[in-house]
Amino acid sequence: MSTAQPVATRRSVTGMSTGKLAVMWVIGSEIVIFGGILASYIMFRLQHDSWSHEAAHTNTVAGAVNTFVLLTSSLFIVLGHNAAENKDTKKAFKYIWLTILGALTFLVIKAFEWSGEISHGFTIKKSLFWSFYYTAAGVHAAHVIVGAIIMGIISLDVRKNKNLHRVELIGLYWHFVDIVWIFLFPLLYIAK
Amino acid sequence: MTIDHAHDTHHHEEGFFKKYFWSTDHKMIAKQYLFTGMFMGxxxxxxxxxxRMQQAFPGKTVPLYGVVTPTLYNALATNHGTIMIFWFAMPVLIAAFGNYLIPLMIGVDDMVFPRINRLSYQVFLLSAIVLIASFFVPGGAFGGAWTAYPPLSANANYNLTPxxxxxxxxxxxLEFVAFLLGGINFITTFMNSRAPGMKMFDIPMVLWTIIIASILxxxxxxxxxxGAIMLLFDQTMSIGFFDPAKGGDPVLWQHLFWFFGHPEVYVVLLPAMGIVAEVITVFARKKLFGYKTVFYTMVGTGALSFVVWAHHQFIAGIDPRxxxxxxxxxxxxxxxxxxxCFVYIATLYKASIEFSxxxxxxxxxxxxxxxxxxTGIFLxxxxxxxxxxDTYFVVAHFHYTFVPIAIIGVMAGLYFWYPKMFGRMMDEKLGKIHFWGTVISFNCIFIPLFYTGAAGDQRRIYNYQNFPHTNTEFLSDLRTFATISMVSMLLFQIPFLYNFFVSMKKGKVAGKNPWKSNTLEWVADSPPPHGNFKELPEVYRPPYEYSVPGRAQDYWPQNEKA
Amino acid sequence: MMEQIITQASSYAAQIDNVIHLIAAIVGVWLAVAFYVFFSFIFKYTRKRHPKAAYITGETHEDGKWVHRAHFVVIACDVVILVFAAMAWHHVKQQLPPAEATIRIVGQQWAWKFTDPGLDNQLDTVDDINTIDELHVKVNTVYHFKLEAKDVLHSFSVPVFRLKQDAIPGRVITGWFKPTKTGEYDIQCAEMCGIGHGVMAAKIVVETPEAHAAWLEQHKSQNITQNIKTKNLKKLAINK
Amino acid sequence: MSTEAHGHSHAKHYVKIWAILLVLFLISITGPMIGIRVITLITAFGIAVVKALMVASEFMHLKFEKKFVTYMLLTMLFLMFLFFFAVAPDVMKTSGQNWVKIPMQEQPAATKGH
Known part of the structure; x- marks a missing residue:
């Protein structure tokens, strides 16, 4: 089985690299998945005014810090992509791991936040608001974890100066995960 | 479970496992999808x-199955629908034909992501195993209809199949994940890896349909x-997304389901339309009537399919307005x-039809x-x-769309591309027996069911004797006649299966282009080696240049210069 | 045509049947035309009779004329169908004529519970009569029904009335019907509701006002609220 | 392969974008503290949309990418709005034509060995 890349990958009829085209379609399919959850949440949220009292129990500070963390990790990955484009693999590697650090910080803050809320009795079964809260933030956290793992795998190649174009691909995915959080934060935490 | 068949000799030999189960060759993955899809079908x-045996002979022991209790009846109905759409129509129509034809017809050696392509089949196989496992768990298989409407599907106290x-x-x-992985691979390969010279309207219609289906x-x-995540939480942790007692709303699931459900039926319709376009133009030796019209109609159908979903819920409690x-x-x-349909009929005008x-x-x-x-207009x-x-009129309607799509359309594609896939021709006599047997039996099943539906037979009723008005002599005779025709349709698949597996070894050897067709897959050998083409073809003209006036041959392959 | 297949026993049954007949007529014509043209091409242009196929792109205005003209006729037919369908829909599902009596229908796992307003024709009064799987109504009287479900989705379907409305837990859906023919007819559940979906057969008895009054008198005292689940498991056992 | 100019000035550009996003973020935090509902909505959600557009066009280079990518992503977004406005009348409202939602009492929790 020839391990060489098929000719198919070297063609670019659309003028865009195949990897980037694929990631754009991945982001397209993710938009409708998160869209499904958020549309359902917004429908219920607009129906029940009482939910703003329940939303008051969410830890807005943790949410805000997490927004800052994701925003900064978005900066790191785009700087990493910029470094990869200039073939500066050492800097690219550094920025990738800074982004992964950002992801871990996000997850640690979320872990503390959730354990605090659960200990106060706001579990996923408490009420429909909390069910949506944990489902939406949970699916988003899963995407953060998957993104961090893929970034780790890509960083191995980057250190060996291979597949530098993949930094941009994972960067696109990461920016999307950040955009989802940009909408999740006001929806879950702020709308009081 | 993959049946041994002609393997390509002239490329370096791989181990049996590596070649059949761990291959990243798009043709092998297509065959894996095809065999798994046919097995599930x-x-x-x-x-x-x-x-149907339970409906025709209520309460009696069904040969080869046993007594069909109400629980088993619901599980049979639910999983018949689920399997036929998700594990037979989609894998065969989109994954098998898509995987096989896209690289070959756009003149390239493989998909852009061979390993993701292999992964998509593995996730699909896992999903099939998980579904089969769901038949043998305590409480039995899920019986809440393939639409899985909560609260029945969400609360084990109601569906009794936790x-x-x-x-x-x-x-x-899992099946959705498999088709997302596959879909992204198809669309990216289709968009980026076309043969040089292949402009937008030089692409064969079957590829356009499979790509539009993947996007839909x-x-x-x-x-x-x-919705599935929310329903899984409802089932496992009794959360209240769809439970009105906890503030949820069952109608939300119906909308989430049918927002997908209706584009889904066009996802399976369009590839079948594409296959039929290829087969008709080749055997009518005639250019497809109005390629652009067909293309824009397909795109129009795809776009419109997103705004029609609530016709499944007219009386399901949505707001009448x-x-x-x-x-x-x-x-x-x-x-x-x-x-x-008009365009396909117009393609037959002044054609020269060979009834293969x-x-x-x-x-x-x-x-x-x-x-x-x-019959869809009635609904x-x-x-x-x-x-x-929710009467049998609906069942007859969607079988008159699904059976032509998933069985008749797929058979047209299989008989047409079999020489390319396996290097040998299928036997035409057996094919004709299989054809007449299947089509006549199929009509004998569902024409009577249109009538029983109009007479008030509801769907998913395991014993019509409980309802005096549908327990009449005439209606039960119709149901029995439909069941017998269904058995005859199943039996008529035996000549096909025999023909399909025996011709792999004993069929007449097929050259590169047995049907004298124009599209690029007929440029490669039959079956194409790994890498498909010795040198990748270029495209000089649209795919349907048949019977061009002033030419000796009545076909003009896309890759020939003059 | 539909009349022969299943009787019309409510005021709007005829209207719905006419929508079906209209669609059947239009669609029948299109099907006949399509099949005629389709089969005539197949038999006329076989390889033997017509060895050399023509080269028609279908892109020129001349070729397109045939398809586009058929195209506009289809649009016209669609508009006609839409108008009649929407009128029937409005009449049956959207507007509610003034009710002469209101009943409550509760669908639950595997039986229908009906609440007749009783002599005072007022629901939720002491003299209401609850019945299971048997609904008694007066002929030529406009009934409103308040449909709800106790556990899962059910669908209250009376084929002879051409009446079908899903019952959703958490909602009360109001609809109406006006029986026009006396007799006993089927009530079916038209939405998958578990293993007993097939045994949820109920009966609607359309009576003359006198017979109905006699029935009311007879059932005044008895208030059938026997446990539904046990009754049905017996039914299920019989049919297992 | 990307069309914009190479070199380090580029990194500064991203840091500048990041700084703007940070400022917007701070505004979207302080806005709701004022407590007036309409200001909360504008600052929290309005700024969220602006931030999302900036991340998409700047960090994701959608400004320089082929047009069909943006059209594809916007179509997916449009489908979600389509879904929302078609489903809201049923799920969001507590009553409609001939139907009304009623409170339901707690159903027996699903008792099963899961």
Missing amino acids: LMGGFFAYAL WGASLWLVAVA FMASVGPLIA MANLFTITTVLISIPIAEM TAMLFALAFLAEFFIGGV GASGSDIYFH
């Missing part, structure tokens, strides 16, 4: 057999994946579909699909849907 057919329901849902979710699937499955909106869009979508088995199946697809499409119009909803 036979299982779905067997469920339909047991289901494990079955969750495993069914996980299997369907990807854009519509998202909300249902979100919404029904007026959706009945308009539903009846409007009959226009592009009608346009497609593939052509017979393609023509039968059109004839049967006319009836399927036309799209809100007024008449009040009566017909």
Whole structure:
């Protein structure tokens, strides 16, 4: 089985690299998945005014810090992509791991936040608001974890100066995960 | 489970496991999808057999199955629907034909992501295993209809299949993941790796349809994946997304499901339309009538398919005013579909038709699909849907669309591309027997069911003797006649299966281009080696240049310069 | 045509049947035309009779004329169908004529519970009569029904009335019907509701006002609230 | 392969974008503290949309990418709005034409060995 890349990958009829085209379609399919959850949440949220009292129990500070963390990790990955484009693999590697650090910080803050809320009795079964809260933030956290793992795998190649174009691909995915959080934060935490 | 068959000799030898189970060759992955899809299709057919035997002879022991209790009946009906759509129609129509034809027809050696392609089949195989496992868990298989409406599907106290329901849902979710991976691979390969010179309108129609189907699937499955997550939480942790007692709303699931459900039926329709376009133009030796018209009609159908979904819910408790909106869009979508049928008929005008088995199946697809499409208007119009909803009229309607798509259309494709896939021709005599047997039996099943549906037979009723008005002599005779025709349709698949597996070794050796067709897959050898083409072809003209005046041959392959 | 298949026993049954007949007529014509043209091409242009196929792109205005003209006729037919369907839909599902009596229908796992307003024709009064799987109504009287479900989705379907409406837990859906023919007819559940979906058969008895009054008198005292689940498991056992 | 100019000035550009996003973020935090509902909505959600557009066009280079990518992503977004406005009348409202939602009492929790 020839391990060489098929000719198919070297063609670019659309003028865009195949990897980037694929990631754009991945982001397209993710938009409708998160869209499904958020549309359902917004429908219920607009129906029940009482939910703003329940939303008051969410830890807005943790949410805000997490927004800052994701925003900064978005900066790191785009700087990493910029470094990869200039073939500066050492800097690219550094920025990738800074982004992964950002992801871990996000997850640690979320872990503390959730354990605090659960200990106060706001579990996923408490009420429909909390069910949506944990489902939406949970699916988003899963995407953060998957993104961090893929970034780790890509960083191995980057250190060996291979597949530098993949930094941009994972960067696109990461920016999307950040955009989802940009909408999740006001929806879950702020709308009081 | 993959059956040994002609393997390509002249490329370096791989181990049996590496070549058949761990291959990243798009043709091998296509065959894996094809065999798994056909195996699951036979299982779905067997469920339909047991289901119909119980309807025709209530309470009696069904040979090869046993007594069909109410619980088993619901599980049979649910999983017949689920398997036939998700594990037979989609894998065979989109994954098998898509994987096989896209690289070959755009003149390239493989998909852009071979390993993701292999992964998509593995996730699909896992989903099939999880679904089969859901039959053997305590409580039995899930029995809440393939639409899995909560609260029945969400609360084990109601569906009495705690494990079955969750495993069914996980299997369907895994199948979605498999087709998302596959879809992204198809679309990216299609967009980026076309042969030089192949402009937008030089692409064969079957590829356009498979790509539009993949885009429709990807854009519509998202909300249902979100819904599946919410339903899984409802099932496992009794959360209240769809439980009115906890503030949830069952109608939300119906919308999430059908927002995906209706584009889904166009996801399976379009590839079948594409296959039929290829087969008809080759055996009629005639240019496809109005390529651009067909292309824009397909795109129009795809776009409109996103605004019609609530016609499945006219009387399901949505606001009656919404029904007026959706009945308009539903009846409007009959226009592009009608346009497609007119164009296919127009292609036969002044043609020179050779009645090979593939052509017979393609023509039968059109004839049967006319009836399927036309009976859809009764259900799209809100007024008449009040009566017909959830009766056997609906069942007969969607079998008149699904069977032409998933069985007759697929057979046209198999008989047509079999020489390319396996290097040998299928036997035409056996093909004709299989054709007439299948098509006649199929009509004998569902024409009577239109009548029993109009007479008030509800869906998913395991014993019509409980309802005095449907327990009449005439109606039970119709149901028995439909069941016997169904058994005969299943039996007529035996000549096909024999022909399919025996011809791999004993069929007449087929050259590169047995049907004298124009598209690029006929430039490669039969079966094409790994890497498909010795040197990758270029394209100089559209795909359907048949019977061009002033040329000796009546076909003009895309890759020939002059 | 529909009349022969299943009787019309409510005021709007005829209207719905006429929508079906209208669609059947239009669609029948299209099907006949399509099949005629389709089969005539197949038999006329076989390889033997017509060895050399023509080269028609279908892109020129001349070729397109045939398809586009058929196209506009389809649109016209669609509009006609839409108008009649929407009128039937409005009449049956959207507007509610003034009710002469209101009943409550509760669908639950595997039986229908009906609440007749009783002599005072007022629901939720002491003299209401609850019945299971048997609904007694007066002929030529406009009934409103308040449909709800206790556990899962059910669908209250009376084929002879051409009446079908899903019952959703958490919602009360109001609909109406006006029986026009006396007799006993089927009530079916038209939405998958579990293993007993097939045994949820109920009976609607359309009586003359006198017979109905006699029935009311007879059932005044008895208030059938026997446990539904046990009754049905017996039914299920018989049919297992 | 990307069309914009190479070199380090580029990194500064991203840091500048990041700084703007940070400022917007701070505004979207302080806005709701004022407590007036309409200001909360504008600051929280309005700024969220602006931030999302900036991340998409700047960090994701959508400004320089082929047009069809943006059209594809916007189509997916449009489908979600389509879904929302078609489903809201049923799920969001507590009553409609001939139907009304009623409170349901707690159903027996699903008792099963899961």
